[in-house]
Amino acid sequence: MKVRKGFVSNSSSSSFICEISGEIETSCDTTYKEIGFAECENGHIFCSEFLLPGIDDLIKLFDPSNIDTKITTVEDIDAIIKDRKRAEEMIKCESIYDIANYYEVPKVFCPICQMEKFSKDELIDFLLKESNTTIEKLSKVVKERFSNYKDFKEYLE
Numbered sequence: 473m474k475v476r477k478g479f480v481s482n483s484s485s486s487s488f489i490c491e492i493s494g495e496i497e498t499s500c501d502t503t504y505k506e507i508g509f510a511e512c513e514n515g516h517i518f519c520s521e522f523l524l525p526g527i528d529d530l531i532k533l534f535d536p537s538n539i540d541t542k543i544t545t546v547e548d549i550d551a552i553i554k555d556r557k558r559a560e561e562m563i564k565c566e567s568i569y570d571i572a573n574y575y576e577v578p579k580v581f582c583p584i585c586q587m588e589k590f591s592k593d594e595l596i597d598f599l600l601k602e603s604n605t606t607i608e609k610l611s612k613v614v615k616e617r618f619s620n621y622k623d624f625k626e627y628l629e
């Protein structure tokens with residue numbers, strides 16, 4: 473089973489949290505694309521504005537109305553077949569319908585998989601590891617240093 477990070481659900485609606493910006497979107501029964509989100513094949517969830525360029529061209533390749541208008545010569549057909557083959561390899565067994573709705577987007581378009589942007593959670597994990605500490609140890613340090621939450625919050629700003 474796929475782990476859907478950033479996914480919170482109750483009876484009437486779902487909330488999605490962008491792993492990059494922390495932005496939250498709440499909606500009922502709709503696609504990622506419609507709410508301005510995307511999910512990559514490795515399960516990263518983020519605002520669709522962060523998608524790397526080229527995804528809409530890939531989706532267009534599978535749109536018959538778009539292909540028909542492009543064909544004028546035999547070379548055009550060859551080029552389209554080549555593009556299409558490359559695209560099919562890229563999407564593997566995923567359905568283009570899902571990808572067009574920004575589900576299971578190939579990792580080449582994911583800014584986190586391509587290390588163009590970073591997940592806040594993963595950066596925190598990195599920082600903890602680099603500092604040779606844990607959430608538990610850090611919580612203790614914060615508790616010792618600040619006598620109340622207000623002071624701690626002010627320090628963070």
Ligand SMILES: [Zn+2]
Nearest residue numbers: 512516582585
């Ligand atoms: Zn990813």
